[in-house]
Amino acid sequence: MKKLLLPLLLISGTAFGQTKLRPEIDKKAAAIEDKVIEWRRDIHQNPELGNNEVRTAKKVADHLRALGIEVQEGVAVTGVVGILKGGKPGPTVALRADMDALPVSERADLPFKSTVTATYNGQETGVMHACGHDTHVAILMGVAEVLAGMKNELQGTVKFLFQPAEEGIYQEGVTSWGAKQMVEEGVMKDVDAVFGLHIGSQMEVGKIGYRSGPAMAGVDNLEITVHGTQAHGASPWSGVDPIVTSAQIVSGLQTIISRNVNITQTPAVVTVGAIHGGIRHNIIPEKVEMIGTIRTFGDDQQNLVHRRITEIATNIAESAGGKADVNITKLYPSTINDPALTQQMAPTILAAAGEGNVIINELITGAEDFSFFQREKPGLFISLGGMKKGGEPTKTPSHHTPDFYIDEGGFVLGVRVMSYFVVDYMGTKK
Ligand SMILES: [Zn+2]
Numbered sequence: 127m128k129k130l131l132l133p134l135l136l137i138s139g140t141a142f143g144q145t146k147l148r149p150e151i152d153k154k155a156a157a158i159e160d161k162v163i164e165w166r167r168d169i170h171q172n173p174e175l176g177n178n179e180v181r182t183a184k185k186v187a188d189h190l191r192a193l194g195i196e197v198q199e200g201v202a203v204t205g206v207v208g209i210l211k212g213g214k215p216g217p218t219v220a221l222r223a224d225m226d227a228l229p230v231s232e233r234a235d236l237p238f239k240s241t242v243t244a245t246y247n248g249q250e251t252g253v254m255h256a257c258g259h260d261t262h263v264a265i266l267m268g269v270a271e272v273l274a275g276m277k278n279e280l281q282g283t284v285k286f287l288f289q290p291a292e293e294g295i296y297q298e299g300v301t302s303w304g305a306k307q308m309v310e311e312g313v314m315k316d317v318d319a320v321f322g323l324h325i326g327s328q329m330e331v332g333k334i335g336y337r338s339g340p341a342m343a344g345v346d347n348l349e350i351t352v353h354g355t356q357a358h359g360a361s362p363w364s365g366v367d368p369i370v371t372s373a374q375i376v377s378g379l380q381t382i383i384s385r386n387v388n389i390t391q392t393p394a395v396v397t398v399g400a401i402h403g404g405i406r407h408n409i410i411p412e413k414v415e416m417i418g419t420i421r422t423f424g425d426d427q428q429n430l431v432h433r434r435i436t437e438i439a440t441n442i443a444e445s446a447g448g449k450a451d452v453n454i455t456k457l458y459p460s461t462i463n464d465p466a467l468t469q470q471m472a473p474t475i476l477a478a479a480g481e482g483n484v485i486i487n488e489l490i491t492g493a494e495d496f497s498f499f500q501r502e503k504p505g506l507f508i509s510l511g512g513m514k515k516g517g518e519p520t521k522t523p524s525h526h527t528p529d530f531y532i533d534e535g536g537f538v539l540g541v542r543v544m545s546y547f548v549v550d551y552m553g554t555k556k
């Protein structure tokens with residue numbers, strides 16, 4: 127047995143202590159597929175917006191408790207933390223699933239389609255798992271069941287993080303995310319490494335994608351107010367025109383990407399999404415307000431872009447005799463996969479997905495609040511295929527849209543790879 131096992135382990139590239147548990151994981155994950163699908167459909171049909179995931183949280187907590195896992199509820203409002211202590215000492219590995227749905231009305235014709243409605247920002251709206259977080263919850267519930275069933279063999283502790291509000295809470299005076307709040311409540315203190323996945327509606331079932339280092343963008347909101355001096359539109363020389371100044375600022379901001387960012391390393395985005403100023407064709411207004419979004423990859427680039435925005439806006443306004451107030455609000459940090467952890471886990475991903483099914487992701491200018499966990503401890507965030515086999519990505523509805531659809535055939539791979547992460551990491555950690 128030993129003689130046989132060693133060459134196999136070397137072939138897979140990971141001669142780790144606990145890779146021997148993989149066949150057992152495969153068996154248990156396959157056996158649980160129907161249950162994972164059933165949980166997912168139930169959660170899909172009963173979606174809840176950020177910080178309102180009461181029913182979902184209860185379902186998770188009840189499930190974990192039934193497995194003999196220690197449960198904490200009400201973490202970061204509606205979050206659930208499960209702690210599974212293995213039979214042997216070792217590191218603590220955190221696995222994360224986000225639970226929140228979105229204010230989107232589902233259009234897809236499914237037997238488990240959501241008909242839930244809610245009030246969001248004062249508007250009546252449908253509620254839908256239009257980002258696939260229902261699948262993340264169901265997959266992690268499956269992982270909990272698989273690992274609880276082999277608890278005595280585990281060399282360490284598994285910490286399950288079922289977090290609320292990944293999509294953020296944007297209310298008067300409050301801007302926050304479930305992961306940020308969970309970190310503030312101390313969930314990462316005893317964790318050695320954290321893993322998470324995101325289902326992808328435009329990536330084929332059976333595939334896993336990942337990327338070392340910066341993988342998803344950091345997102346910041348931009349607000350610029352340009353103050354001028356009001357004047358008659360017929361005599362601009364008697365005032366300071368904030369509209370002309372704003373036009374120069376918008377053009378100036380575009381030079382940050384073309385002239386300041388090292389485009390051989392990582393791209394960045396500065397978008398002005400709205401400009402408001404003026405009321406009549408012959409009145410030069412007193413001020414113009416513009417808002418936009420900034421996407422960067424990593425702290426250095428973020429600092430550079432922020433500094434240049436402020437310099438360009440304030441100096442252009444000053445040169446016109448006016449003034450610009452720049453206000454940048456940091457939202458999500460960049461999702462950065464720890465390079466050493468990513469390298470260590472690459473063979474694990476290959477072992478789970480199989481040859482030909484691993485994709486090195488392109489940079490994504492969208493964001494994920496998983497980044498808050500990664501700022502605390504080394505973390506790896508992967509994408510899991512959720513598009514039906516043979517589908518055409520460009521013709522498949524994207525996330526956050528009413529026709530968003532996930533093929534259920536990839537869930538078992540999700541359960542397997544997350545479980546592999548745990549046992550492989552535990553096996554290598556000294
Ligand atoms: Zn989303």
Ligand SMILES: [Zn+2]
Nearest residue numbers: 257259292324
């Ligand atoms: Zn999402």
